[in-house]
Amino acid sequence: MEGSTRLSMIKSHLLGNFTFDYDPSLDEYRKRGKNFNTNTLKNYYYEIGFQHYDELISAFSACPSMTERGFSAQTKDEKRRLLMLQIQEVSQHLKISRDEFLKDPLRNLIFGIYGLNFDMSFCIKIGVHLALYIDSLMNLGTEKHYNLIDRGNSLKDIGCFGLTELGRGSNVALCGTTAHYIHETREFIINTPNSLSAKWWIGGAAQTSNKSVIFAQLYIGKVNYGVHGFVIDLRDKIKFNPLPGIIIGDCGSKSENDAIDNGFIIFKEHKVPYDALLDKVSQITPDGKYVSSIKKKEKRLGKMLSCLIRGRTACVNSSEGNLKNALTSAVRWAAIRKQFGPNPNKEVPILDYLLTRTRLLPHLANLFANCAANEIILTRYQNIKNLMEADFERVEGTEFHAVLSSIKVLTTEWAFEGIHQCRKVCGGLGYSKFSKLGELLSKHDINLTWEGDNNILLQQTASFIVKQSMKALQGKPFEVKSLKSLNLNRESVQSSRPPTFILSPNSLLACIEHLLNMYLHKSLLHLQQNSTKFENYFDVWNVSQPVLQSLGRVFGILEIAKYWQGRYESLRQKDSEVFKLLEKLFCLFLVDKLLIYRGELLSEGYFSAAEAKILEDEFENLCNDLGESAVMIIDAIANQDFMHGSCLGYSDGQAYKRYTDLIEAQPECYNDTSSLEAIKKLITP
Numbered sequence: 001m002e003g004s005t006r007l008s009m010i011k012s013h014l015l016g017n018f019t020f021d022y023d024p025s026l027d028e029y030r031k032r033g034k035n036f037n038t039n040t041l042k043n044y045y046y047e048i049g050f051q052h053y054d055e056l057i058s059a060f061s062a063c064p065s066m067t068e069r070g071f072s073a074q075t076k077d078e079k080r081r082l083l084m085l086q087i088q089e090v091s092q093h094l095k096i097s098r099d100e101f102l103k104d105p106l107r108n109l110i111f112g113i114y115g116l117n118f119d120m121s122f123c124i125k126i127g128v129h130l131a132l133y134i135d136s137l138m139n140l141g142t143e144k145h146y147n148l149i150d151r152g153n154s155l156k157d158i159g160c161f162g163l164t165e166l167g168r169g170s171n172v173a174l175c176g177t178t179a180h181y182i183h184e185t186r187e188f189i190i191n192t193p194n195s196l197s198a199k200w201w202i203g204g205a206a207q208t209s210n211k212s213v214i215f216a217q218l219y220i221g222k223v224n225y226g227v228h229g230f231v232i233d234l235r236d237k238i239k240f241n242p243l244p245g246i247i248i249g250d251c252g253s254k255s256e257n258d259a260i261d262n263g264f265i266i267f268k269e270h271k272v273p274y275d276a277l278l279d280k281v282s283q284i285t286p287d288g289k290y291v292s293s294i295k296k297k298e299k300r301l302g303k304m305l306s307c308l309i310r311g312r313t314a315c316v317n318s319s320e321g322n323l324k325n326a327l328t329s330a331v332r333w334a335a336i337r338k339q340f341g342p343n344p345n346k347e348v349p350i351l352d353y354l355l356t357r358t359r360l361l362p363h364l365a366n367l368f369a370n371c372a373a374n375e376i377i378l379t380r381y382q383n384i385k386n387l388m389e390a391d392f393e394r395v396e397g398t399e400f401h402a403v404l405s406s407i408k409v410l411t412t413e414w415a416f417e418g419i420h421q422c423r424k425v426c427g428g429l430g431y432s433k434f435s436k437l438g439e440l441l442s443k444h445d446i447n448l449t450w451e452g453d454n455n456i457l458l459q460q461t462a463s464f465i466v467k468q469s470m471k472a473l474q475g476k477p478f479e480v481k482s483l484k485s486l487n488l489n490r491e492s493v494q495s496s497r498p499p500t501f502i503l504s505p506n507s508l509l510a511c512i513e514h515l516l517n518m519y520l521h522k523s524l525l526h527l528q529q530n531s532t533k534f535e536n537y538f539d540v541w542n543v544s545q546p547v548l549q550s551l552g553r554v555f556g557i558l559e560i561a562k563y564w565q566g567r568y569e570s571l572r573q574k575d576s577e578v579f580k581l582l583e584k585l586f587c588l589f590l591v592d593k594l595l596i597y598r599g600e601l602l603s604e605g606y607f608s609a610a611e612a613k614i615l616e617d618e619f620e621n622l623c624n625d626l627g628e629s630a631v632m633i634i635d636a637i638a639n640q641d642f643m644h645g646s647c648l649g650y651s652d653g654q655a656y657k658r659y660t661d662l663i664e665a666q667p668e669c670y671n672d673t674s675s676l677e678a679i680k681k682l683i684t685p
């Protein structure tokens, strides 16, 4: 037992009403796990950007507001104050500047990942400024905006990102805010023409930001040139009041993430200078003519929205952090918590039950898949960014958008389901605020909607696959890697059967590939059949959605799986035990996904009922086998205890003591008189 743990146990014996002997349950489970090198697994998991983690861990650990954050922040205001303090403290320990970013963009991305592992609100608050506001200036602005980027990086300005409106979210092309060009003075008048056009939900607008990138319809005379970005001062920097012609309010309490001050913004004929226009793509010449390097309006909109890439990336990263923190609590707690047993005097840990293992282990496999998804982005992001800077319309850019959209959907959904399962595995104590699981679930929830609603994003992935396939059917071969495994021959897809050794990683992967081809042909068939029933493509597309959504999903699963397999293969020679462990997690991931689509595969005749049964058995075998090592796996990849902050998930395994200490530390624990008067009135003496 560590000295500090022993000391705090002695103190609690003296002060509290709950006393516990040292609980060895977690240590005992650790000894049971299959012997593998946890360092190899840790190095594998954090390999990309490994060099940056030490800097981040020591910066975060040096901030008292982060290591001792506790559970005291209750109200919206308290949460906001604490968050600002955390940002302030971290910024004193970490160098952030445009030069640092350009020198090493990976460092910034890893900073985002680590921050999201600490707390979504923390990272989103600073992320809206650093990623959405500053990225918009970098992607859409020109040299004259560099000064603003530097000011933003050194926190002399704080900016927000104003796209969504009260009346319009997903359909941003129809945003209502207008920017009318006045040629005489070379200014724009920014206006909110009606209540539904108020900018809404804008993170950081209600209190923190003095600047914003605002998206508005650009008009010259009566001609509308579509949505453009403008960088606009919102407040004076002395009193922090909104400038004349700008009204700002708070969007009110939310389900969670209240530390982020989401606000609404109304413009009343507010004048801004010409340089407010982020003019990399489009300019207005001195004689008042509109010129643009991207001719089509909808393509220009695509460029404007490319600023959302990092936001979407953040959703994938944050899913990994949230799910990992939840699993850390649930797996450790399941090794500590004992219920029932063959011997009435000796209960067994709930993690011993096959049922618990089948509830937790598929989510652990998803977590490793999410880690692979993070890496797909980390390894491709800079290259794609450079390619798109040179030529925005490159097909590689569209492909990246399709891949990112699908993996954003998958990972955010996996994390949501996984966190909820972890809450249930932790039973009643999982519902306590001190387990952090409820907070994680509510905070994570919005990842399924912001940065592109998941259902809309899947449509974009499906649209990319369908368009490219139509071109390929007309004789233009697939140009991008992710589509090379598509088989355009419907008969050959329909007649294909699973490889004999259905349970090997390659055979399972082949089944997923088949599933993708099956959904491709189903989608094309649905679109074709529906085009005879409906007059316009809008309706054809909409009624074909159920099958198109599956196409978008399976595409992402295959992309992640292909990447993941390549990564763990690199360990085959280096460490055969860790290699075998990762291979099992990989197979569990694929088996779990194939079981989701088992009905479809059976009805298409791809599987027989006996083959489906083999898959079901394998699912149980893998969960059972991996369940034995689950604590060791979590130990290898878990965050430091202060990062997850859950009393159930601490690495010392003293969950009961940590929980009751927190309960007794609450001022109202033994002395809550808040409703005493009302109770007295209610109860007749």
Ligand SMILES: Cc1cc2nc3c(=O)[nH]c(=O)nc-3n(C[C@H](O)[C@H](O)[C@H](O)COP(=O)(O)OP(=O)(O)OC[C@H]3O[C@@H](n4cnc5c(N)ncnc54)[C@H](O)[C@@H]3O)c2cc1C
Binding pocket: 128, 161, 162, 163, 164, 168, 169, 170, 171, 200, 201, 202, 203, 204, 254, 257, 262, 446, 449, 450, 451, 452, 453, 454, 455, 456
């Ligand atoms: C806490 C929070 C913070 C935010 N921060 C910001 C910010 O800083 N800046 C900013 O600009 N925005 C921000 N947003 C807005 C966010 O990006 C939008 O909420 C999101 O894009 C979804 O738009 P919506 O809410 O209008 O939903 P809608 O677009 O109205 O969608 C509602 C439902 O309709 C469905 N739907 C829509 N179209 C279709 C279709 N064609 N087919 C089938 N179904 C469809 C969707 O799937 C969804 O389920 C924030 C939102 C929240 C809640």
